[in-house]
Amino acid sequence: MLHIHFFVYASMLSASMLCACAKDNEANPDRPDGGADRYVVFFLTNTDVEQADGENTGRDANTAYTFVGELPHLFGDIRPGAEYKYAFGLPGPMLLTQSVAEMQYQVNKAFDIAEKYGVPVYFQLDDINNYTKEFGSGANPKFFEHPEWCEWVSFPKPGEQWGGQSNGRLPYYWFNWGNWMHADHFPNLASPDFQAFVKEQLTQGVLSVLVSRYEALKAVGKDYLFAGMAIGWETHIPDYSADNTIYNIQPDDLPVNQLLGDRMEPWEAGKLGYGALHTLGYTTYDKERLYRVIHDYSEFLAKVVYDAGIPREKIFTHIVGIKSSHPELSTTFAPPIWVAVNDYSIPGFSMSPVSCPYDLGTLKAEIAKADPTQTRFGNVEGYSIGVDGSQEQADAYFRDMFGNGASVVAVFGWGREPATSAFAVSHSPASPFVQAAKKWLKAP
Numbered sequence: 001m002l003h004i005h006f007f008v009y010a011s012m013l014s015a016s017m018l019c020a021c022a023k024d025n026e027a028n029p030d031r032p033d034g035g036a037d038r039y040v041v042f043f044l045t046n047t048d049v050e051q052a053d054g055e056n057t058g059r060d061a062n063t064a065y066t067f068v069g070e071l072p073h074l075f076g077d078i079r080p081g082a083e084y085k086y087a088f089g090l091p092g093p094m095l096l097t098q099s100v101a102e103m104q105y106q107v108n109k110a111f112d113i114a115e116k117y118g119v120p121v122y123f124q125l126d127d128i129n130n131y132t133k134e135f136g137s138g139a140n141p142k143f144f145e146h147p148e149w150c151e152w153v154s155f156p157k158p159g160e161q162w163g164g165q166s167n168g169r170l171p172y173y174w175f176n177w178g179n180w181m182h183a184d185h186f187p188n189l190a191s192p193d194f195q196a197f198v199k200e201q202l203t204q205g206v207l208s209v210l211v212s213r214y215e216a217l218k219a220v221g222k223d224y225l226f227a228g229m230a231i232g233w234e235t236h237i238p239d240y241s242a243d244n245t246i247y248n249i250q251p252d253d254l255p256v257n258q259l260l261g262d263r264m265e266p267w268e269a270g271k272l273g274y275g276a277l278h279t280l281g282y283t284t285y286d287k288e289r290l291y292r293v294i295h296d297y298s299e300f301l302a303k304v305v306y307d308a309g310i311p312r313e314k315i316f317t318h319i320v321g322i323k324s325s326h327p328e329l330s331t332t333f334a335p336p337i338w339v340a341v342n343d344y345s346i347p348g349f350s351m352s353p354v355s356c357p358y359d360l361g362t363l364k365a366e367i368a369k370a371d372p373t374q375t376r377f378g379n380v381e382g383y384s385i386g387v388d389g390s391q392e393q394a395d396a397y398f399r400d401m402f403g404n405g406a407s408v409v410a411v412f413g414w415g416r417e418p419a420t421s422a423f424a425v426s427h428s429p430a431s432p433f434v435q436a437a438k439k440w441l442k443a444p
Contacts, residue, residue: 036083036313039227039408040398040437041122042071042425043089043381044415048135049109051416052090053116059419060428067415068117074429075443078118080224084402084440087120087227088113089410095201096130096187099138103205106135111213111225120227122408124318124380125206127198127232127301130183131175141197144170144184148279149194151186151237151272155283163274164267171268173238176247178421180255182264186238189297190276199304202231207308214310228314228408230348230380231301235319235339237290237332238272240264244331246322273332290332294319295339302345312344313407316378320356321349324363337366341374346407348378354386355423360404378408384425384433385413394436402440411437 044052044067053066065073068088072078075086090110093103107123114121130144143149150170152163160166172182187194210229217223240249249255254264273290282289298317305315317340323329324337340347347367351358367374379401387397401409411433417424428434437443 036407037224037227038084038402038406039087039120039122040084040441041087041089041227041408041410042414043091043122043124043410043412045091045412045417045423047090047415048092049090049106049113052088052110053113056427057416057419058414058427059417059424060426060431062427068113068119070427071119072117074427074434075438075441078120078224079442080221082442084442085120085224085227086437086441087122089122089124089227091124092126092135093123093206094126094130094132094135095198095205096126096128096143097133097139098136098201098205099140100201100205102136102138103201104209107206107209108213111209111217114225115217115222118225120225122227122410123206123210123229124233124410125202125229125231125301127297128187128189128235129175129233130173130185130187131181139201143187143194143197146193148275149188149191149197150275151188152275152278153267153270153272155274155278163278167265167267171272172264174240174255174257174264174268175238176255179258180264181259182257182262186272188275188279189235189237190279190293192279195297195300198301202301202304203308207305207310211308211310226314228316229305229310230316230318230378231305231345232298232318232348234350234381235294235298235317236335237276237294239331239333240269241271241331243271244333245329246331246333271332287330287332291335291339294332294335295342298340299342299344302342306344313346313376315345316348316380316408317342317345318348318350318378318380321351321358321363322356324349324366325357325359327362337363338370341367341370343371346376346378347374348380348408350381351379352381352383352386355383356381360400364404376405376407378410379406380408380410381412382410383412383423385423388426388431388433391432391435391439394433395439398436398440 147162154163170185173186174182322334350356413423413425
């Protein structure tokens with residue numbers, strides 16, 4: 001989601017499961033992880049669950065097939081015992097905006113599609129962004145109607161019930177995914193009431209269905225049809241100050257919302273996080289403590305999913321991985337690598353040579369420093385741009401990822417990404433990226 005050319009161009013699963021099929025194991029004797037699956041996830045950007053099984057509008061797509069139906073056409077049928085598999089990924093469920101019923105429908109429908117085509121499904125939960133109500137808007141309560149559940153730009157002054165109240169409203173959540181936009185507000189990740197709300201949404205809206213569908217698949221040896229889930233979406237705390245050199249916001253040229261035309265207010269152009277710090281009893285800004293807030297919130301969500309019965313190997317955190325290549329960054333927008341590491345999930349990152357640069361050596365070292373037993377990571381938001389110039393280049397990308405411990409490599413831009421977007425992925429069988437993916441998937 002970052003969609004930012006770092007600094008300069010600011011505008012712009014594994015499952016630890018045994019093989020269910022002895023015959024497939026004989027055909028694939030060199031599985032180094034005792035049968036652990038790895039997935040290339042073709043992520044259906046901007047695509048809801050109904051559209052996933054509808055008209056295929058992807059770049060260079062074969063319109064005789066639906067989005068999901070095209071995958072077996074390109075890559076062959078999934079072989080249960082194969083180490084490398086493909087999956088389709090879906091945005092959501094959207095924990096902050098969808099109702100319980102809307103989320104339950106999405107999860108059930110997604111598994112129906114997975115079983116229909118024999119293609120594993122992967123979910124990308126939205127834990128913070130509330131950037132769209134396109135996938136459903138029935139959440140109740142609305143977290144952004146509760147100031148103490150939201151982030152502030154300052155500590156409360158005398159006479160204020162919440163920090164920045166004298167500004168007349170809470171700060172918007174501004175983001176740049178190619179163009180500047182804003183959502184209602186940003187959540188206070190340390191708020192007990194907000195956490196209770198998210199846990200209820202996750203438990204009732206997602207896990208109540210997902211666990212039963214997953215258990216049913218396990219019972220018939222098809223647990224591989226659930227590729228996993230990212231329990232966050234670039235989890236962070238916004239920072240619009242000079243510390244965030246990725247956004248590089250200038251006081252005399254504040255961002256303008258592409259959709260509504262309104263401009264960021266000068267008082268919004270600073271650090272958020274004061275709401276979380278106030279909740280924890282702090283009276284001064286403490287960036288290191290906010291890093292811990294991000295970690296603890298991700299760990300909290302991962303534990304809810306893990307305790308419900310989903311294996312750790314199918315649960316991924318998600319932060320941007322930029323700090324692995326730019327350690328000089330000091331902003332809650334791009335937190336340290338260790339915040340993605342916990343006992344209940346695989347650490348996951350946005351990683352793209354164009355929009356979110358990374359250094360795999362540093363990434364692995366920082367993960368090991370936080371947890372010496374953790375040898376896996378997830379590229380839970382990747383793109384083909386920058387690695388699709390030739391089949392050799394794309395093959396090297398997959399080799400770099402999987403060779404360094406990636407459980408999942410997500411390919412954003414496969415779905416309803418506008419054809420004019422630089423991030424749209426070609427579905428053409430002749431595409432170097434598709435050809436390289438076929439090689440890794442051992443497709444016919």
